[in-house]
Amino acid sequence: MKTEELQYPGSKRVYAPGQIFPDLRVGMREIELEDTVFPDGSSEPNAPVRVYDCSGPWGDPAFSGSVQEGLPRLREAWIQARADVQQAESGGYLHAADPLSPPTQRAYALSGRITPEMEYVAIRENMGREAAFKAVYDRFPSAKSRPEEAQLLLDELGTGMPRPSELEADAQFSHRSLHPRRDLNYAHPADYAARTGTHMPAFFTPEFVRDEIAAGRALIPANINHPEAEPMIIGRRFLCKINANIGNSAISSGIEEEVEKLRWAIHWGADTVMDLSTGADIHRTREWILRNSPVPIGTVPMYQALEKCHGRVEDLTWPLFRDTLLEQARQGVDYVTLHAGLLERFVPHTAQRATGIVSRGGSILAKWMMLHRQENFLYTHWEEICTILATYDVAVSIGDGLRPGSIADANDFAQLAELEVQGDLTRSAWAHGVQVMNEGPGHVPLHLIPENMRKQLEWCHEAPFYTLGPLPTDIAPGYDHITGAIGGAIIAQRGCAMLCYVTRKEHLGLPDKEDVREAVVTYKLAAHAADLAKGHPAAQLRDNALAKARFEFRWEDQFNLSLDPHKARAYHDLTLPHANAKKAHFCSMCGPNFCAMKLSEEIRDTFH
């Protein structure tokens, strides 16, 4: 797969500088738009749209690196500059110089220190609105001194669609004039967001980021040994993120294929990638993935530990697991799933379930506890685990080994009992300076989804929630990317910070390239729908730009602003393949004499 194959049409990669750290180069994708052409032949330019970009250097046509070399070590200088890490004698990896002062983003945030990582994610979340904000303040200097009204104005920038000309015509600073529909009795995203506890700032600042991390409401997974990764933040007051799983298994896949899958997944928008490899070569596969990944990499270390016992659960021991965890932490894994909340006494409660234990990690531990009649060693060694994680700034994703595998098992005793323990573990990991998130279900009917979010926020002290789906029905194998996107949109709207994708092969087989693409785009769609509802201040800009392009029959812009421009264009071409149809003032659904949008253009002309 050549870098050129992974480019979006009409787009370029741009870099925004930092203010606190002027050397920062925050990568984004900028989509160029055509001019609006009016019936009288005059035209007006449309400002380009900047969108969040997960592809890293691989998405930059100017980047000439290769998979063999690995990516540039973006964060290395920042990490070294902090001088709280040192090189291991035995090898090249870094670790904390002083165990009492761990080099974690959480520790920095708690001590009031803003890191380059924090400014990076603030700029990233603003998605290029720096210029727009500057323009508003230039035009309305008074807005700066009236923060409440400024906030409303800035909200409007994100959620309404003021045009430059409207701003110009507006002699007085008034948010109402920008948006005539504000008089109506409809729920504004900001009101909604405030009610649901996901209130968004109008603009992300490094200080806001620091505060969210210090409070434990957000994390930046960023192992000091994975300097290739571009900082990204997971928390409910930011864009909802999505994770894609890759990984070879005993049945198929090779190393090169896994790196290709990584690049493919991040091209479509995966914010993090979990390497769930189980076969041979786990260490080497992961090395290739880490050195080529601009996104955080997560793992489930239990899988490798079990490989080391040749799949014999009874042979698992704490020392063997600890060594595996250390190996992965040193290598640069950014977050690890640990099913430490699955206690021995919960296991019998799964015996009456419709689908027992469906988590791989969970069932391994359950079997181990059953064989040895001992408590979960991840739980009993939690303090030691946290010390290891803090040494490298590995974040922990506390697993839900007892997540429901069917509608019948949703929100049952076993599931909720583990969630309570996840909450206890969260607090003690925080005490070690470790960044934390919690994993959640699974198969849950729509009406039980809010309870999951509510209890997680309450019991886990607002640590970010990271769910698999949830899937609100069991009857759609072959379509479970959609099932999961429905549940995902709903839980993300209520504050879930990251959604783990489910592909259409879920429950059936291993995903191929097309399955990964379809799943990533589907979850991106669900996460974006939630961001709109949460009132993320930059989210609606892209919808508005696409709606305007659609209304004005700028077909190329409509494709280019889409989550999947290639597919949008291909579908259009199936009905109207000729190049001049891309300029046509009608669409394929209605034909040339019968188009709703063409008619309403005429109405607009009459009333203007």
Next chain:
Amino acid sequence: MKTEELQYPGSKRVYAPGQIFPDLRVGMREIELEDTVFPDGSSEPNAPVRVYDCSGPWGDPAFSGSVQEGLPRLREAWIQARADVQQAESGGYLHAADPLSPPTQRAYALSGRITPEMEYVAIRENMGREAAFKAVYDRFPSAKSRPEEAQLLLDELGTGMPRPSELEADAQFSHRSLHPRRDLNYAHPADYAARTGTHMPAFFTPEFVRDEIAAGRALIPANINHPEAEPMIIGRRFLCKINANIGNSAISSGIEEEVEKLRWAIHWGADTVMDLSTGADIHRTREWILRNSPVPIGTVPMYQALEKCHGRVEDLTWPLFRDTLLEQARQGVDYVTLHAGLLERFVPHTAQRATGIVSRGGSILAKWMMLHRQENFLYTHWEEICTILATYDVAVSIGDGLRPGSIADANDFAQLAELEVQGDLTRSAWAHGVQVMNEGPGHVPLHLIPENMRKQLEWCHEAPFYTLGPLPTDIAPGYDHITGAIGGAIIAQRGCAMLCYVTRKEHLGLPDKEDVREAVVTYKLAAHAADLAKGHPAAQLRDNALAKARFEFRWEDQFNLSLDPHKARAYHDLTLPHANAKKAHFCSMCGPNFCAMKLSEEIRDTFH
């Protein structure tokens, strides 16, 4: 397309008899299941699962009819027996014998009369649970005299998973013993449903159906001239229904292709089909569709009226429209979309919109009003329209010509103003004995969806809501079946009675066969997720059966219980193509030595 090609594997069509009308034969699909085989080699049978079936005689391998002959006239004898209709002198169609006593299901319901159509839909909604209910009452005669506890027990039958052996072991009548997890603090669907106003009965009776129709909360679209249709009900206290659009346009499609599309759409589960043809041959295309359709057919008569004026909006007149409406009513159209709520004074409110008017019918009327400076003729002639509709029992779907075409326009003044008028029109149509539903949006962000449902219920007096999506983001062309399914599941959960599908070609081109299949299954999935959340008493049986099959590695059953068995099987075969993998006690995701379900089977054995 031969009838054999449209069969589901492991299934047969079965017919349930009526009790009030013993001659009724209510068609359903019955899925045969394999036995459960225990590790000790013993086995236990699994009861077959009956599912709702929209395919009519086309889904019955024993049916030998052809498209040329059309379907048997199932309802003809019922209609004739009511003796309130007469044959037209000029042709074969039926109409009301007495204009003051219209032959509509609403009129019958109001007069306290239970029709065969009403019993048919009651049996259909129960999805074969008659035998289960009889078994419970046989086992626990006391349940009959304790209706409250019986209700709980019957709820459990729908939502828990009692096995025959559990019923046997249960000496005392107690719902709790059936479902150990009821002790937990989780929201029961029935509680949830009561809170959201969609409370479901444990069992559907013809009297319940009659009452819902009389109250206007449900309708059975059943034109007296479309006796081929199997009765079905649209209302929020029943299964959520989905509609598929077909129809040729100036750019493509022929008649045979449209009938094929109809059969294809109902095979996958479309509950009604709208024929939105706009090109030549509208009348003849519709005739073929009606004579071959076991589901209600809806139309937008404005499209044909405009064809008659050769697309010249200025030439539209009320007499021309009236004749078109009459023509369609006589032919057998079951429901018509009329954009009668779009008033002249609302049109200027669309001029400031991001995407103006996106409804075809709406923009035609807006243009007509603009050209003639007159009020919408559908509004001014509403009483006469209702008289025509009542004469043939054509239901009206009051259109939303000003539905938002983008996130930016959601819930704006124009949209909500029309919704209020839809409410007024609903009441006056009811007064004529006409069955009514209301159409809704469109593009709406997640947080504004509940307001749509709430206002529609309030302003339109609980008439069924029928929405297009809604689509909670604009940025996913190529994936808008998914976007719409997310919004659709949410609004259906809150009481929307029918979802109009959106295909992945929406905004881009005309759907082909695969697009229709993908869209119907996707919406079926969304509607089913909502049915589970609403607490439809029969909905979860299929999830439970599939989850049990999955847990027990009965791969064939898992495929056969799916919404799309062919796709589920094909995906599985891509990874594990060998026939014996269908019997394997592991799945392709984890390989033979590493399967979560295999491990938890062992746990279950230990604790049992």
